[in-house]
Amino acid sequence: MELNFKLFRIGFLTVGIIDILDILLVAFVIYKGYLIMRRTRAVQMFFGLLIIFIVSLVSQALNMQGMKWISKNLSTVWLVAFMILFQPELRRLLILMGQSRIIRVFIKGQTSFVIEEIARAAEELARRGYGGLIVLVRDMGLKITVETGVPVQAMVTSSLIVSIFNPRSPLHDGAIVIQNEILEAAKCILPLSRNPQLEREFGTRHRAAVGMTEESDALVIVVSEETGAISVAENGELTTGLNFNTLFERLSKAMGYKPKEVHAGYVHS
Numbered sequence: 001m002e003l004n005f006k007l008f009r010i011g012f013l014t015v016g017i018i019d020i021l022d023i024l025l026v027a028f029v030i031y032k033g034y035l036i037m038r039r040t041r042a043v044q045m046f047f048g049l050l051i052i053f054i055v056s057l058v059s060q061a062l063n064m065q066g067m068k069w070i071s072k073n074l075s076t077v078w079l080v081a082f083m084i085l086f087q088p089e090l091r092r093l094l095i096l097m098g099q100s101r102i103i104r105v106f107i108k109g110q111t112s113f114v115i116e117e118i119a120r121a122a123e124e125l126a127r128r129g130y131g132g133l134i135v136l137v138r139d140m141g142l143k144i145t146v147e148t149g150v151p152v153q154a155m156v157t158s159s160l161i162v163s164i165f166n167p168r169s170p171l172h173d174g175a176i177v178i179q180n181e182i183l184e185a186a187k188c189i190l191p192l193s194r195n196p197q198l199e200r201e202f203g204t205r206h207r208a209a210v211g212m213t214e215e216s217d218a219l220v221i222v223v224s225e226e227t228g229a230i231s232v233a234e235n236g237e238l239t240t241g242l243n244f245n246t247l248f249e250r251l252s253k254a255m256g257y258k259p260k261e262v263h264a265g266y267v268h269s
Helices: 017-037 041-061 065-085 087-098 113-128 143-147 158-164 196-201 204-215 244-254
Strands: 006-010 013-016 132-136 150-155 175-179 182-188 219-223 230-234 237-242
Touching (some): 113 132, 113 230, 113 244, 143 175, 196 204, 230 244
Parallel strands (some): 132 175
């Protein structure tokens, strides 16, 4: 049975549905790879490897025996070199794949390490009297918001979040943005909500949290510096008076996990 139905011809080439799908998948992989590697050392290493690859092709086309011999002997170590040089980027790519909503459909019984770290951080911020503003990116990208802040690109841990929002930290003003298990940036500027009711009842942090969710599908956790209250903004609405367990459950549901299952075996003191 022929699966690659022919669509059209370009000269002597016949293009089918499978060919179009193949091109789209390759383009998607290249685009995702670019997003992961940009602004990192991997970009320079990638172009270095690309130059070596082009030199190899040219030497073979011109039948340069010396360069062909070097390229042939180096070809056996290309894969190992690639894995070593791009280890951090490959690890991040796997995280991106594992945290996609499509994959989470099949692993709903599991939880995200990041969700628990965020809940712990919010509770600790409230205990210490620190204000906090944490943005969790979902399907809609927040590139413009990330670019208003200071790049961090670090693994999410509760201790890192608490240290960022320490009043003595130069990054404590503004919000942090978390996407795909990575703390992308700190000191980010969020749009303020124009809801007049919020202006009367809440301060700038809460209005920024709601404003962000009015313009995107992000979740925003806000910790009040004055009262220590923990709140979550989603779809332009604010839920207040949360604690570790209720925040953990709310984030788990919103990010596509089953909070009752992921809570099993964990006792919070």
